[in-house]
Amino acid sequence: MHINAHFAIGIIIASLFNAIYDFNLLEFGLIVVCGFIMDFDVFFSKFAKDGNHRMLLSHSIIPGIILFIIGMLFLWPALVISGLAFIIHIVIDTLDWGTNFFGVHKKPFGPKLLISKEEFDNIDEVLTQYKIKKAFFDIRYYSKKIIIAIEISLFIFMILTVFMFASEYFLWSLIYFPFLFFHLLVYFQMKKIEGK
Secondary structure (H helix, E strand, C coil): CCCHHHHHHHHHHHHHHHHCCCCCCHHHHHHHHCCCCHHHHHHHHHHCCHCCHHHHHHCCCCCHHHHHHHHHHHHCCHHHHHHHHHHHHHHHHHHCEEECCCCCCCCCCCCCCCCCCCCCCCHHHCCCCCCCCCHHHHHHHHHHHHHHHHHHHHHHHHHHHHHHHHHHHHHHEEEEHHHHHHHHHHHHHHHHCCCC
């Protein structure tokens, strides 16, 4: 999923648990950020196997488990839930393209529902059909109706949960839009370049 979807999930998780723990601004923000921060590892793709940022250790459940354990040791619910938000991000990422789930994989782990086994096994050949390799992933992502439905559902659920359980943090939900616009801009640029 794209960063806007993970941001929405972070808001949903923080809002739902806010009803129980009444988080302060720092705690609410920590949970939200832990729901999407690992996607900034894209800036370190050159260090990843095949240039795939999802193969970095940051795209495994290990950092989430560490946060969870530290939160348990210090009896800090916000850090425990931040660890869960991190882990949920990784689990969700296994569904679309796969990820380095346990931190030891040589290939992306997971169902990889947006790419067929044949495409996955011959990814270099598939990518040669595109002027910009990244275009394959962006065009495939937004061409799937299920992805659009999931993203719309997450947005609606984010607005509902933050309004119902954490209305004092409602303005946080506005951060969703720059992330969405960034991904849509990239998608439309790729479509234009590729002529699709």
